[in-house]
Amino acid sequence: MSEEYLFLRACRREEVERTPVWLMRQAGRYMAAYQKVRAEHSFLEMCKNPKLAVQVTLQPVERLGVDAAILFSDILVLVEAMGMKLEFHEGLGPRLHEPVRSLEGVEKLRVPDAEKELGYVMEAIKLAREKLRGRVPLIGFSGAPFTLASYIIEGQGSRSFRFTKEMMFSQPETFHALMEKIADAVIDYLNAQIHAGAQALQIFDSWVGCLAPEDYERYVLPHMQRIFASLDARGEVPVIHFANQAATFLEKVRAAGGDVIGVDWRIPLDEAWRRVGYDVAIQGNLDPMALFAPLEEIERRVRDILAKAESRPGHIFNLGHGVHKDTPEEKVVALVRMVKELSAR
Amino acid sequence: MSEEYLFLRACRREEVERTPVWLMRQAGRYMAAYQKVRAEHSFLEMCKNPKLAVQVTLQPVERLGVDAAILFSDILVLVEAMGMKLEFHEGLGPRLHEPVRSLEGVEKLRVPDAEKELGYVMEAIKLAREKLRGRVPLIGFSGAPFTLASYIIEGQGSRSFRFTKEMMFSQPETFHALMEKIADAVIDYLNAQIHAGAQALQIFDSWVGCLAPEDYERYVLPHMQRIFASLDARGEVPVIHFANQAATFLEKVRAAGGDVIGVDWRIPLDEAWRRVGYDVAIQGNLDPMALFAPLEEIERRVRDILAKAESRPGHIFNLGHGVHKDTPEEKVVALVRMVKELSAR
Numbered sequence: 001m002s003e004e005y006l007f008l009r010a011c012r013r014e015e016v017e018r019t020p021v022w023l024m025r026q027a028g029r030y031m032a033a034y035q036k037v038r039a040e041h042s043f044l045e046m047c048k049n050p051k052l053a054v055q056v057t058l059q060p061v062e063r064l065g066v067d068a069a070i071l072f073s074d075i076l077v078l079v080e081a082m083g084m085k086l087e088f089h090e091g092l093g094p095r096l097h098e099p100v101r102s103l104e105g106v107e108k109l110r111v112p113d114a115e116k117e118l119g120y121v122m123e124a125i126k127l128a129r130e131k132l133r134g135r136v137p138l139i140g141f142s143g144a145p146f147t148l149a150s151y152i153i154e155g156q157g158s159r160s161f162r163f164t165k166e167m168m169f170s171q172p173e174t175f176h177a178l179m180e181k182i183a184d185a186v187i188d189y190l191n192a193q194i195h196a197g198a199q200a201l202q203i204f205d206s207w208v209g210c211l212a213p214e215d216y217e218r219y220v221l222p223h224m225q226r227i228f229a230s231l232d233a234r235g236e237v238p239v240i241h242f243a244n245q246a247a248t249f250l251e252k253v254r255a256a257g258g259d260v261i262g263v264d265w266r267i268p269l270d271e272a273w274r275r276v277g278y279d280v281a282i283q284g285n286l287d288p289m290a291l292f293a294p295l296e297e298i299e300r301r302v303r304d305i306l307a308k309a310e311s312r313p314g315h316i317f318n319l320g321h322g323v324h325k326d327t328p329e330e331k332v333v334a335l336v337r338m339v340k341e342l343s344a345r
Numbered sequence: 346m347s348e349e350y351l352f353l354r355a356c357r358r359e360e361v362e363r364t365p366v367w368l369m370r371q372a373g374r375y376m377a378a379y380q381k382v383r384a385e386h387s388f389l390e391m392c393k394n395p396k397l398a399v400q401v402t403l404q405p406v407e408r409l410g411v412d413a414a415i416l417f418s419d420i421l422v423l424v425e426a427m428g429m430k431l432e433f434h435e436g437l438g439p440r441l442h443e444p445v446r447s448l449e450g451v452e453k454l455r456v457p458d459a460e461k462e463l464g465y466v467m468e469a470i471k472l473a474r475e476k477l478r479g480r481v482p483l484i485g486f487s488g489a490p491f492t493l494a495s496y497i498i499e500g501q502g503s504r505s506f507r508f509t510k511e512m513m514f515s516q517p518e519t520f521h522a523l524m525e526k527i528a529d530a531v532i533d534y535l536n537a538q539i540h541a542g543a544q545a546l547q548i549f550d551s552w553v554g555c556l557a558p559e560d561y562e563r564y565v566l567p568h569m570q571r572i573f574a575s576l577d578a579r580g581e582v583p584v585i586h587f588a589n590q591a592a593t594f595l596e597k598v599r600a601a602g603g604d605v606i607g608v609d610w611r612i613p614l615d616e617a618w619r620r621v622g623y624d625v626a627i628q629g630n631l632d633p634m635a636l637f638a639p640l641e642e643i644e645r646r647v648r649d650i651l652a653k654a655e656s657r658p659g660h661i662f663n664l665g666h667g668v669h670k671d672t673p674e675e676k677v678v679a680l681v682r683m684v685k686e687l688s689a690r
Contacts, residue, residue, distance in 0.1 A: 160633075160634065160669055161634065162634065162637075162669055162671060165632070165634035165635075165637060166634065166637040169634065169635060169637050169638035169642060170637055170638055170639060209611070211611075212610040212611060212613075212632050213611070213612070213613060214613070214649075215632070245590070247592070247593045248592045248593065248611045248612045249611075265557040266554070266556075266557060266558070266593045266594075267558070267593045268557075268558060268559070287510070287557050287560070288505075289505065289506065289507065289510035289511065289514065290510075290514060292507075292510060292511040292514050292515055293514035293515055294515060297514060304559075324505055324507055326507060
C-alpha cells in the first residue's frame, strides 16, 4: 500500500508522475483554521492533546492538498520528558528552566521511555493514521541532538550559542555525554514513532549551521551516524535529515546519514544535490519569505527549483524552513497547486 | 609612511614578515578598560563623543597589540543621520522608530552630508590618527546597504527578515530605491572618512547571509558594485568587504568588490580563498566562541587557520565575527600573541 504513495516513492528515488510537495510548519499560525483551535488552547496543550494535535495535523492535507502530513508537535516535548521544565511565552519562544551547563546537570537528565512518557505523541500518530485513512503518509519527527543540546544548554533560542559552544570547546567530555544521552533519547523516541505508525521521519537540526565544518565533524556527526544506524525499519521508513544553514558542509551532513537531505535556500538546489550525491533524495528549497511575493514571482521561483531538480527521481518540494506565521494563506494554497501542475511529467 | 604598516601591506598582498591581526569588536565589553568608560556613559554617547570614542578605539592597540585600530562607532549612526530615531536598550539591541515600509517612507529618508552631519565621526578619525601617532593604521567603516536596509525596514534586528524580504519580493522598486539611497549615503560617508584620515575601510554586511544567492545577485550586488566604484582614493585606502554567513555565494561577494574579503568560520579558510581567488586578500576566520576554549585548543585552531593560509601574502588574521562580550580578556590577549608568534616567517 505504502508503495503507492507519491511522497514515499520519491523518498526512495523511484520514478514519479510529478514532484511531491509538503511544507515545514504546514500546520501553523498562518492558517485560519489553525488559529481557531489555537485561540482556545495553549500551544503545549495542542501538542499534548492527541485529538487537537491530529485536528491541526490534518488541516493542511485538506486545505493545501499536500502529499504528506507531518504530526503537529514540538521538538522540545522530548526535552521536557528528559526532565526539564518547558514553557512557551507568546512572542518570546520556548524557555527551559535551569539550563544544563555541567556534568552533574547532564547526569540528572533522563532518557525517557518514549512509548510511555511521550504516549500522547504515539497516540496522536495512531489517531492521525486512522483519520488520514490512507490519503497521504504521516511523517513523524524529532529535533537532532545538537539542536536539542543548544536549547538544553542555553535555556532558550540563541544567536551566538555562547554557552553551547563554551561547553563544547572547554568541556568536550561533558558536551559529548550530553549529546550521547540526547541521541539515546532521540533513537528511542523515533523508534517508538515508527512502531506507532509513522511512515517517514524527519530529523530537524535547526541550529547546527552555527558550527564550523570541522566542529560539526567532531562534535555532531558521530552522534548523528549512531542515530541513523539505530533506527528500526530502515529502508521501509525513509528518514529526512534537515540541517539548516549547513550548506557549507553538506557533504558531512550527507555522511551523517538520511535517505533524504533537506536543504535551505542559501544554496541552489542543483549545486546542493550535486554535492550530496545523486544516490540520495533531496528536499527543498524555496525561501519561505518568497510566499510574500506576487503569484508570478512565486511561480518563477517554483519553475526555477523544478528546473534545477531536472525531473530527476528523488526530489521532494518543500520550503527551506517553516512557513512564516504572517504568510498569506492563499499564497500557500497557490504554491502547492503550482508545484503539482508545473512538475507533472 | 603607510607603506611600512604590516596590515596595509597585507591588504595589498605584499610579502610580510608575519600575519597581521586585528579583531572585529576589539574595542568592546569583554575588556575591563572599556567597561570602565561604559559605566559612566551610554553606548551612543560614546559613539558621539570623539574623545570617548578615541579613548576606547585605542584600548585594544595598547592592551592587545593588534596591528590595526578600528574606529569605535556603530553602523546605525548613519541611519540616524538619514532621519530615523535610534535608541539602544540594554540587552535588547538597537531600536529604530517608525520602520520604513513604503516608497513614501523611503522618500522621507535623507542622504546626509557626512562631513557635517556625522562630523563627530570625522573628528574622532582625526583625533584617533593624532593619538595613534603612526603606531598602527586606523580602519573606518560602514554598514552595507542590505544590512542597513534590514534595520530600517524591520526597526530592529530580525531572524526571519520578514518585512525586509516582503518589500524586496513584493515591492522591488521600493526596495531598490531604498538600497540606492543608502548606497549614496554610504559612499559619501566612507569618502568623508577617507578624507578625515581613515587608512583602510571595512564594509560590514552582517545580515546578507539570509539571502538566496540569486537574490543577493539581483537585489544587493549592483548596489555594492556601485559603492566600490565610487570610493575615492581606491588602491591607496584598501577596502575590506565582510559579508557574514555568505559562504554559499562567496564568488558573488568577491564580484561585488573589495580589496580584502572577510569570511566567517562556516567555511575553511583555504576553501574560501580558493573560491574568491588568490588575486584578492582574505581576512578571517576563527569562530569567536573558540576564545572560550583552553589555550592549547585556541592554539591548535590558530595553527590550523595559518596552515590553511599557507603563508600566502594577503592573509589578515581576524575572527569570523565580533568578540563576544563574555570572552575572557586574557584569552583575547593570548590569541593576538599567538598569531604573531606562530605566523613569523
